[in-house]
Amino acid sequence: MEEEKYMRRCIELARNGLCNAAPNPMVGAVIVCDGQIIGEGYHIRCGEAHAEVNAIRSVKDESLLKRSTIYVSLEPCSHYGKT
Numbered sequence: 001m002e003e004e005k006y007m008r009r010c011i012e013l014a015r016n017g018l019c020n021a022a023p024n025p026m027v028g029a030v031i032v033c034d035g036q037i038i039g040e041g042y043h044i045r046c047g048e049a050h051a052e053v054n055a056i057r058s059v060k061d062e063s064l065l066k067r068s069t070i071y072v073s074l075e076p077c078s079h080y081g082k083t
Helices: 002-017 051-058 062-067
Strands: 028-033 036-042 069-072
Touching: 002 028, 002 036, 002 051, 002 069, 028 051, 028 062, 036 051, 051 069
Parallel strands: none
Antiparallel strands: 028 036, 028 069
């Protein structure tokens, strides 16, 4: 299944935050459009942009975002705070 492939990639990306994301969790995000990964990100450091934001920022053609799917290894934050 393609969804499993994208979630595995999210987990791989999340591991990049192992040393710096704490006390926040390690989180990875992948943006897919038409079966192609067009953006990736992870939570790099506590107090900085979250994985979803970093993934969106990495997309070169922002017009693709409206028809894309984002996969995230942890539910997105829905509150205001440091980021």
